[in-house]
Amino acid sequence: MADLPEEARKFIDRYIDSLEKLEVLLLLQRSPERQWTASAVASELQISFGTADRQLSKLCAQNLLDVKLGQDLFYSFSPHLPHLQEGARALARAYAQQRLAVLKRVAQRPPEAIRDFANAFHITKKDDSDG
Amino acid sequence: MVEAVYILGALISLACAVLLLRSYLRTRTGLTLWSSLCFIGLAVNNIELLIDLYIIGPEVSLALLRSATALASFALLAFGLLWERA
Numbered sequence: 001m002a003d004l005p006e007e008a009r010k011f012i013d014r015y016i017d018s019l020e021k022l023e024v025l026l027l028l029q030r031s032p033e034r035q036w037t038a039s040a041v042a043s044e045l046q047i048s049f050g051t052a053d054r055q056l057s058k059l060c061a062q063n064l065l066d067v068k069l070g071q072d073l074f075y076s077f078s079p080h081l082p083h084l085q086e087g088a089r090a091l092a093r094a095y096a097q098q099r100l101a102v103l104k105r106v107a108q109r110p111p112e113a114i115r116d117f118a119n120a121f122h123i124t125k126k127d128d129s130d131g
Numbered sequence: 132m133v134e135a136v137y138i139l140g141a142l143i144s145l146a147c148a149v150l151l152l153r154s155y156l157r158t159r160t161g162l163t164l165w166s167s168l169c170f171i172g173l174a175v176n177n178i179e180l181l182i183d184l185y186i187i188g189p190e191v192s193l194a195l196l197r198s199a200t201a202l203a204s205f206a207l208l209a210f211g212l213l214w215e216r217a
Binding site for chain 2: 104112114
């Protein structure tokens with residue numbers, strides 16, 4: 001299996017910590033003009049509402065999505081910084097060409113909850129400009 | 132000297148709670164919220180211990196309250212772990 005391009009690999013390591021998040025991001029990226037609610041994402045990807053809602057909130061906090069408040073929360077793909085746009089594009093390209101390698105890379109990461117628990121005790125501030 | 136250990140225990144528990152709560156606000160991961168609540172309970176437990184031993188004296192015992200607080204704290208952590216597993 002060929003290695004993933006560096007840009008896609010770095011983007012996964014920095015932003016994509018679960019397969020659900022990967023699928024949610026790619027779904028919104030495929031139709032950047034569409035506004036998505038958590039229930040629409042859940043229904044499209046056949047995942048629970050809670051999972052969709054949580055992943056959308058996280059992607060939004062990482063400046064990858066825009067959110068608008070109406071009768072519901074409406075999310076759309078809109079990376080706020082050029083390197084996020086480029087990273088997401090590299091990920092989508094890698095997913096189209098090397099799907100198994102992308103899935104393997106994401107699946108090999110430690111469970112999200114454990115990682116968040118450990119990261120809570122990192123007192124030194126990381127670069128938060130991109131989430 | 133012994134009281135310094137209890138004070139330190141309370142302060143460290145509180146610091147852990149703050150760090151975990153801060154992480155929860157950023158990541159919305161359930162485990163960090165439940166762990167944070169557990170550490171708040173442990174901080175309260177240490178404060179209760181100080182009050183019990185050094186403030187209210189031997190005529191009143193807070194042993195039951197302290198045990199209940201510790202039990203509740205670890206119950207919250209256990210709930211968080213089970214919630215995450217589900």
